[in-house]
Amino acid sequence: MDIDKILEAGRIAKEAREYAQKLCKSITDGLELAIKVEEFIKKRAKLAFPVNVSIHNVAAHFSPIEPIEMYGVVKIDLGANVDGYLSDTAFSCDLDGNYEELVEASKKALENASKIMRYGVTLSEIGKTIEETIKSYGFNPIKNLTGHSIEYNQLHGGLYIPNYDNGDKTIIKEGLYAIEPFATMGKGYVRNGPPSNIYILVKPKRVRDIRARKVLQYIIENYGWLPFAKRWLIEEFGPIDRELYYLLKEGIIYSYPQLIEEKPVSQFEHTFLVLKDKTIITTL
Known part of the structure; x- marks a missing residue:
């Protein structure tokens, strides 16, 4: 420490x-x-x-x-x-x-x-x-x-x-x-509400989709196990919804809900x- x-x-x-x-x-x-x-x-x-x-x-x-x-x-x-x-x-x-x-x-x-x-x-x-x-x-x-x-x-x-x-x-x-x-x-x-635009890496694994693989590598290298914002990825990659959906579906990242x-x-x-x-x- x-x-x-x-x-x-x-x-x-x-x-x-x-x-x-x-x-x-x-x-x-x-x-x-x-x-x-x-x-x-x-x-x-x-x-x-x-x-x-x-x-x-x-x-x-x-x-x-x-x-x-x-x-x-x-x-x-x-x-x-x-x-x-x-x-x-x-x-x-x-x-x-x-x-x-x-x-x-x-x-x-x-x-x-x-x-x-x-x-x-x-x-x-x-x-x-x-x-x-x-x-x-x-x-x-x-x-x-x-x-x-x-x-x-x-x-x-x-x-x-x-x-x-x-x-x-x-x-x-x-x-x-x-x-x-x-x-x-x-x-x-x-209660859980709509998505917060905040995500976190939970289970890295091999990714077939080329662009999603690049996004995942960027997440690992830049944020590790810490939360990150959707807009940070947009700044780097442009439109990102498809890649985020893929990573979410595969259980690689988690989307925090708003807490209401x-x-x-x-x-x-x-x-x-x-x-x-x-x-x-x-x-x-």
């Missing part, structure tokens, strides 16, 4: 988040925002994943491929990649001025969870803190969305951090983690480096 590179990835994501927060107040096109934030990160590191611009009741997993007007509560989720060491951070924008309390609920939940995030704390303790904070504002945590461990060159590790008290007594050990409370005016469950709640959703997220003697919020 290279702590210096972990901290650098966190610092770059923090700066990108602050840049995105300024953009949220000055532009309305989600595609323009995503591209500008990605370019900001790429000048300093690689991308950990496509910038997500999840609008209103879309809780997560949407990266535009064409202009789209942002409205309501917008969640911007982003991360940096420094030689395989990753960061993951997010914030919410209240564009209409009607969702201040909803935004504050997830922000405060993250703040309170940050205070107890340490070596030896249980997952249920973290979830309980998040749940109690969000409910104190009159909202619900989204129970089927979680935080997660982060591994080398792998955004989602094998451990998931709940946003409610699920009774899990698994303890936090040394490592890298993302905590991301989601607060909603709805019941607190997301019935009511507006807010989100905040930080990356935490947990050591036995201290915890560092790398994206703060």
